[in-house]
Amino acid sequence: MENRINKEVLEVPMDFRIACEAFGIQVADFLQLLIDHFAFVNVFAAEDSVYDLVAKGLAEAEDELEKMGGYKTNYSYEDSAGQCFPLYKQLFKLAMNRNYSWNAKRRRARKTIDKLFLIMSSKVKIRPTLYLDEETPIRLNRDFRIWSMIHNCPAIPVLNAIMQRVSLADLYARVHLDETEHNPILGLYLRVQSGYGDLADAGHINSLGFKNFLCDLQEFKMRYFLFYRLSDRIEIYRDRFLENYNEMNKTTIR
Known part of the structure; x- marks a missing residue:
């Protein structure tokens, strides 16, 4: 979790926004x-x-x-x-x-x-x-x-x-390096991602942009296997998730 937490206004971290919107969840x-x-x-x-x-x-x-x-x-x-x-x-x-x-x-x-x-x-x-x-x-x-x-x-x-407890970069880096941790909010997110609450937009899930996003995600573990430190893996995953998220949005807009 990041050290700084805004006390005045709701502030959506980019990691959280990507985790939600990449899977069609507002x-x-x-x-x-x-x-x-x-x-x-x-x-x-x-x-x-x-x-x-x-x-x-x-x-x-x-x-x-x-x-x-x-x-x-x-x-x-x-x-x-x-x-x-x-x-x-x-x-x-x-x-x-x-x-x-x-x-x-x-x-x-x-x-x-x-x-x-x-x-x-x-x-x-x-x-x-x-x-x-x-x-x-x-x-x-x-x-x-x-x-x-x-x-x-x-x-x-x-x-x-x-x-701040929900990040795809952190999730997949930990899973791929076998360094998972207890995280109930992430557990909630994964249930929602799997269909709980029926929040995901069906049109988005069936879009070409989302399919490309998933295809690239499946290659992360082998592509970045040389990055064996958790912090390094998280950062490189974070950069790639952001690139793919932006590209997916471009594909959706077209």
């Missing part, structure tokens, strides 16, 4: 899917799902922001602890209850989340909508806003930190 659609798949009850227990990947991804983003400094515990809820704690306890018990499926747990959590939000939003106000640009809204659900208030992590730097 950046705004991916971010909205991510937010829509954050459920606060998933913070309390693990499951094999997109919801779990998002919860773990937010935790990683929080850790990265803490390393930067400037984010401290929010003590404004101290006088509301008596109201909030029983609700946290309800969510924890629900998450640990094996009698319900996770879909049922998320449905049952809704009333508790609404109560928690009413208490917390009386202390701190968080905008329900961010803008990727002047015409592209990103809507924050109540679960996401509650998490943001509790952890004192504003949505903009959190999403910027998350976007």
